[in-house]
Amino acid sequence: MKVEGFVGSLRNAETIEGLFEIIERDGAPIVELSGVRFLIVVEGDFEGVKFWTEINGEKANTALGDAMLNSASFPFKCKKPYTGGNAIFVKMEDVETGEFLVAYKSERIVRAFHIRDGAVEKIDGARYEELIPQMPEFKVKSFSEEQMDMMGAFFG
Numbered sequence: 442m443k444v445e446g447f448v449g450s451l452r453n454a455e456t457i458e459g460l461f462e463i464i465e466r467d468g469a470p471i472v473e474l475s476g477v478r479f480l481i482v483v484e485g486d487f488e489g490v491k492f493w494t495e496i497n498g499e500k501a502n503t504a505l506g507d508a509m510l511n512s513a514s515f516p517f518k519c520k521k522p523y524t525g526g527n528a529i530f531v532k533m534e535d536v537e538t539g540e541f542l543v544a545y546k547s548e549r550i551v552r553a554f555h556i557r558d559g560a561v562e563k564i565d566g567a568r569y570e571e572l573i574p575q576m577p578e579f580k581v582k583s584f585s586e587e588q589m590d591m592m593g594a595f596f597g
Contacts, residue, residue, distance in 0.1 A: 444474050444515065447481075448528050454519040457487045461545045461552045470543040470554050471533060471561055478533040478559075482512075483545060485526015487519065492526065492547040498573040505531065508581035533559070537580040544569050 447467055454460035460483070469481040482494040482501040496504035505512065508531065518525035544553040544566075553569035555562045564572070 444513070444530065447472060447474055448515045448517050451483075451517045451528060452519055454487075454524075455521060457490060457492050457547045458550055460487065460492070460519065461550060464545060465552060465563075469545075471556065471559070474530070479530040480533055480536060480543070482529040482531065483526055484529075485517075485524075487524045487547070488521055489523070490547055492545070492550075495542075495544045495546055497542050497576045497579050498570075499579075501529070504579050505529075505581055508535065531581060535582040537582060538577055541576055541579050542569055542572055 450463055450467055451460060454463055464481060464483060472479055472481055482496075482505070484491075484493045484501070486492070494501040502509055509529070512532075513530040515528050515530075516525065517528055540555075540557045542553065542555055542564075544551055546552075551566035551569065553564045553566055555564050555568075555572060
């Protein structure tokens, strides 16, 4: 599957639960697209109800930090009005942590996964909460100082 096909499939969601089902059916939290493995992060709003991704109990944008700048982000819209968000693709080769948790969440829904050495195990919300304190610090390669300097020069 290609990135465009994955993002396009998200348009078929009619509920947050449906969105999470599509994401999981397509292989998330780790999906191989065009021969590259990606950690999939989604965040957005579904008819006024927020949804987001957590990594080890932290919202993904906090857990990823400045590595978010090095990730690909694609906006998507769903079938219903006022629904959509962003799908963020983080290259697994940039993830430096061998074990971590991923949860796709909204106010009432939790779809949780335990990733260890690239293998994915689906877990329930209680197990997710239980494992959070046991997880090592989540680390992703971020920009080097040289890259940051070049970006600063580029953006002024």
